[in-house]
Every structure is written in C-alpha cells, then in structure tokens.
Amino acid sequence: MLSVKNLHASVGDKEILRGIDLEVRAGEVHAIMGPNGSGKSTFASVLAGNEKFTVTEGEVSFLGRNLLEMPIEDRAREGLFLGFQYPVEIPGVTMANFMKMAVAEQRKYRGEEPLTAAEFLRMMREKCAVVELDPKMTSRAVNEGFSGGEKKKNEIFQMAMLAPKLSILDETDSGLDIDALRIVATGVTKLKTADNATVVITHYQRLLDYIVPDYVHVLYKGRIIHSGDKSLALKLEREGYDWLINDYKE
Amino acid sequence: MGFSDYMLSDSCRQSAGSELRFDGGQAAPVAVCNPGRLSVAVADGAQARLVLSHGAGCCSTVDVAVGDGASLSIVELFVGGRSTMRIAQGAASRVALTSVVAGDGSAEYRTALDGAQAECDLGCVFLAGDDEHAQVKIRVEHNVADCRSASTVKGVAAGRGEGRFEGMVYVAPDAQRTDARQTSRNLTLGDEARITTLPQLEIYADDVKCSHGATVGQMDSDAVLYMRQRGLSEDAARRLQIEGFVADVVMRCAVEEAGEALLAELNAKLERL
Numbered sequence: 001m002l003s004v005k006n007l008h009a010s011v012g013d014k015e016i017l018r019g020i021d022l023e024v025r026a027g028e029v030h031a032i033m034g035p036n037g038s039g040k041s042t043f044a045s046v047l048a049g050n051e052k053f054t055v056t057e058g059e060v061s062f063l064g065r066n067l068l069e070m071p072i073e074d075r076a077r078e079g080l081f082l083g084f085q086y087p088v089e090i091p092g093v094t095m096a097n098f099m100k101m102a103v104a105e106q107r108k109y110r111g112e113e114p115l116t117a118a119e120f121l122r123m124m125r126e127k128c129a130v131v132e133l134d135p136k137m138t139s140r141a142v143n144e145g146f147s148g149g150e151k152k153k154n155e156i157f158q159m160a161m162l163a164p165k166l167s168i169l170d171e172t173d174s175g176l177d178i179d180a181l182r183i184v185a186t187g188v189t190k191l192k193t194a195d196n197a198t199v200v201i202t203h204y205q206r207l208l209d210y211i212v213p214d215y216v217h218v219l220y221k222g223r224i225i226h227s228g229d230k231s232l233a234l235k236l237e238r239e240g241y242d243w244l245i246n247d248y249k250e
Numbered sequence: 251m252g253f254s255d256y257m258l259s260d261s262c263r264q265s266a267g268s269e270l271r272f273d274g275g276q277a278a279p280v281a282v283c284n285p286g287r288l289s290v291a292v293a294d295g296a297q298a299r300l301v302l303s304h305g306a307g308c309c310s311t312v313d314v315a316v317g318d319g320a321s322l323s324i325v326e327l328f329v330g331g332r333s334t335m336r337i338a339q340g341a342a343s344r345v346a347l348t349s350v351v352a353g354d355g356s357a358e359y360r361t362a363l364d365g366a367q368a369e370c371d372l373g374c375v376f377l378a379g380d381d382e383h384a385q386v387k388i389r390v391e392h393n394v395a396d397c398r399s400a401s402t403v404k405g406v407a408a409g410r411g412e413g414r415f416e417g418m419v420y421v422a423p424d425a426q427r428t429d430a431r432q433t434s435r436n437l438t439l440g441d442e443a444r445i446t447t448l449p450q451l452e453i454y455a456d457d458v459k460c461s462h463g464a465t466v467g468q469m470d471s472d473a474v475l476y477m478r479q480r481g482l483s484e485d486a487a488r489r490l491q492i493e494g495f496v497a498d499v500v501m502r503c504a505v506e507e508a509g510e511a512l513l514a515e516l517n518a519k520l521e522r523l
C-alpha cells in the first residue's frame with residue numbers, strides 16, 4: 001500500500017529525514033517510536049504533502065501511485081489520512097460544515113454519488129459514537145475551544161467519517177486521560193479492516209496494548225534505526241532508547 | 251434566493267425617497283432598494299425591521315429615530331453605493347444592525363444614544379476584491395449614562411483591493427456607566443491587498459467600560475493545510491476560512507428572514523474574490 005524508499009527531506013538547509021525506508025501493506029499496523037525531535041512528525045507531514053518540507057531524495061508510492069507528485073488534497077482523496085499531533089483551530093467553521101465539504105469532495109473524486117442531508121447526518125451520528133464524541137460538538141467551530149482530549153477524539157471522528165485506506169496517527173494518544181485513551185484506541189481498532197492500514201506514532205507502549213502493532217520501528221535522527229515486533233515497544237518502555245542509540249553509529 | 255429576490259418578493263417594498271413610520275408591533279420586514287433620502291421613525295415602544303440594499307452609483311442618506319423603548323433591526327447590503335445613516339436612540343431603545351459591503355462601497359453609521367439604557371449592536375463586514383475600495387465608518391455617541399454599544403467589524407481585502415475602517419466611540423462627560431465595545435478584525439489575502447483600520451475612543455466620563463481592538467492578519471496556512479489534508483481543494487479551504495472569519499457577524503443576522511439571502515450574496519462575492 002505504502003512504499004517509502006530512501007526518503008530524505010529538509011527545511012531550508014536543515015536535513016531532517018535522512019533516508020527512511022518503510023513498507024506498509026493492507027491490513028497491517030505499524031508503530032513508529034523514537035525520541036523527541038527524531039523526525040516522526042516530519043515524516044508524517046512529508047507523506048501528507050506539507051509544503052514546508054522539501055523532499056531532496058527518495059521515492060514514495062501509495063497504492064501504486066507516486067505520492068510525492070500529488071497535491072495534498074489528492075493524497076487525502078486517494079485515502080491518506082493524517083491525524084495531526086496539533087489539530088488546527090478554524091474559527092467560524094463548524095465541524096459539521098467542514099466534514100460535509102470534506103466528505104463531498106472525497107466522494108466526488110471517487111465518482112460516488114453525493115450523500116443526502118439525511119444520510120450525512122446519520123453518518124455523523126454513527127461516527128461520533130465510535131469515539132463517544134457528543135454530537136453537539138459537530139455544531140461547534142473546528143477544534144476551537146476543544147480540550148486536548150476532545151481534539152484528539154475529533155481527529156479519530158474525522159478518520160471515521162472519511163474511512164481512509166492509510167491512517168497516520170501522530171501522537172493521537174498524547175494528552176489523553178486513561179478513559180479517553182481507551183476510547184480513542186478502541187475507536188481506532190473498530191475502524192480497522194483487512195483493507196486498510198494504520199501507522200501510529202507514539203511515545204507510549206500503553207497505546208499499543210489496544211492497537212496491537214505488527215511492526216514497531218524506531219526513528220532516530222531521521223532514519224529508522226531498528227524495527228521489530230510488538231515486544232520491541234515493551235523493551236523500549238523498560239529500557240529507553242539508550243541501548244539502541246549507543247549501538248547506532250552515524 | 252439572492253438578496254434582490256428577497257427584496258422583490260417582499261410585499262412591503264417601499265419606493266425610494268420616502269418616509270417610513272412604524273407605530274405598531276412586530277410586522278414583516280420592510281425592504282427598500284436604493285433608499286436615497288429616507289427618514290425612518292419608530293414610535294415609542296414599537297418594533298420594526300428594515301432591509302436596505304444599495305446598488306452602484308446610488309448615494310443615500312438615511313435618518314432614523316428610534317423612540318423610547320422601541321426596537322429596530324436593520325440589515326443592509328451594499329453592492330456598490332454609498333450611504334450615511336444617522337440613528338438617534340431614545341431611552342431603553344434597542345438597535346441591531348447587520349451590514350455587508352460587498353465590493354466598492356461605503357457604509358457610514360452615526361449612532362447617538364440619547365436616552366438612558368439605550369443599546370446598539372452593530373455588525374459589519376466589508377469585502378474588497380481586486381481594485382475595489384470598501385469602507386465602513388462608525389461613530390457611536392454615548393450622550394447619556396447607562397447605555398451599551400458593541401460594534402464588530404470584519405474586513406477582507408484580496409488582490410489589489412483596499413479596505414478601510416474608521417471607528418469612533420465618544421463618551422460624553424455625564425455618560426457614566428457606559429459600556430462600549432468596538433472590535434475591528436481584518437484579513438488580507440495576498441501581498442497587494444491593503445486594509446487600514448482606525449479605531450478611536452474619546453472618553454470624557456470616568457466610570458466607563460470601554461474596549462477596542464484591531465487586528466490585521468493573513469490567511470492561516472496551517473488551517474489551509476489541515477483542510478486540504480481532509481480533501482478540500484486549496485480554493486475551497488481558503489474560501490471556507492474566509493467564510494468562517496466573517497461568520498460570527500453574518501450568522502447573527504439582525505433580520506432573520508433576510509439572513510439566508512445575505513449569506514448567499516456574501517458567498518457569491520467570496521467566489522469572486
């Protein structure tokens with residue numbers, strides 16, 4: 001589904017991603033861990049198409065297409081979803097209106113019939129339930145005045161609405177209390193099918209008790225320096241990153 | 251339904267250059283197209299609603315007297331044209347106004363709060379497209395004690411458009427316990443668009459609550475990125491952000507029946523920005 005080869009990206013003169021390789025197949029869950037500042041969010045942003053970063057080397061194919069040539073919105077319409085580490089507030093734009101437009105644009109792109117107002121409302125109610133989000137939230141402005149936890153739930157609500165093929169969730173577990181973590185994580189697992197894939201970026205093994213990864217990768221200084229199965233996350237939780245970083249000679 | 255359709259479909263449409271008197275209770279809104287010289291009187295205790303539209307080349311002067319305990323709601327749309335509206339408010343009267351200047355055009359309001367406990371809420375939006383000049387001027391005079399006023403003005407300029415807001419809140423020496431608020435928030439799209447905002451306070455009483463604030467900002471590129479990541483085109487994301495920016499003014503349309511038509515006009519203008 002996603003194939004990343006030797007991906008390099010920079011901001012200005014500063015190289016942040018320094019040769020990432022990653023293969024994600026349908027049905028898989030990948031976890032990306034790594035110390036602060038190692039480039040996890042940058043990797044997610046580059047995949048999503050954030051123009052702040054320049055890709056200087058490497059290839060990315062998504063569902064057989066060259067992802068790097070596609071504009072941001074087409075990546076989304078092809079089924080790539082990024083759950084933002086810091087969801088953005090959009091004053092004056094209600095969640096309902098925002099999602100109505102997003103769903104409409106994505107359906108149009110895929111040549112599907114537009115939803116009727118009633119269908120859309122039913123869908124919103126259903127998807128709110130996935131993350132136990134109060135449907136009243138959808139009449140509020142996007143992320144404006146949402147608590148940290150509500151913002152993260154709202155990201156997964158949008159993921160549910162858009163039913164992406166590949167979801168990259170950037171620290172969707174950060175700042176959640178224990179109940180919210182369970183709700184968000186079970187929400188994500190409910191959305192899991194054999195046809196879609198999930199990449200979760202996280203600092204905590206706890207999330208991975210719910211969203212069980214097939215692979216765990218450690219990103220350090222812009223490269224994946226180690227990969228393993230879910231037991232790697234447990235080891236990292238116990239021992240930290242030192243043993244890996246010391247091992248790793250630039 | 252466009253704003254002009256709304257005007258045409260209204261049975262109470264008035265011709266220009268007339269006098270309007272409201273003596274009774276709540277009736278259907280009265281709509282006037284290109285008012286010219288118009289005087290409006292709302293009798294003590296009466297309620298009235300007024301919808302005005304201005305076209306290119308039209309210049310109007312509207313005098314409004316709102317009696318004690320009376321209330322008046324006004325919606326105004328400028329698709330070109332200039333107008334000065336002078337409003338005199340009696341005690342415990344209430345005026346709510348929603349005004350949109352879509353393109354070239356100038357809207358000026360001079361409100362005198364002459365009776366205690368008078369209140370006015372003014373919400374204005376001006377949109378200047380390429381090479382257009384749109385402006386809003388507001389002067390609110392608190393001439394007596396215990397009145398409240400709030401003005402919210404949102405400006406958007408695109409291309410080589412120019413927008414301008416001049417605001418003045420005057421508080422007379424005896425106008426104690428005045429509550430006056432004025433905000434001017436502006437959005438410029440592109441490097442060549444310009445917005446000038448001049449909010450001013452002139453306060454001669456000492457026991458007052460007055461605030462004013464003005465900002466000029468640009469499109470939030472993080473918000474555009476966020477919306478595009480959900481599948482909106484860049485154009486749609488930008489438009490939605492501008493719609494959101496002016497939403498708090500237009501969603502609280504002073505005359506509810508005209509709200510949808512006003513929004514349609516606004517969106518049509520945004521398409522062309």
Ligand SMILES: Nc1ncnc2c1ncn2[C@@H]1O[C@H](COP(=O)(O)OP(=O)(O)OP(=O)(O)O)[C@@H](O)[C@H]1O
Pocket residue numbers: 011014016034035036037038039040041042043052085
């Ligand atoms: N716009 C930018 N300009 C300059 N440096 C940047 C920019 N964006 C990211 N960086 C730098 O790139 C590095 C990687 O940042 P990134 O946000 O990808 O890290 P991260 O792994 O997600 O960290 P965290 O765990 O704290 O979220 C950091 O050193 C950061 O300061």
Ligand SMILES: [Mg+2]
Pocket residue numbers: 040041042085170171
């Ligand atoms: Mg990060």
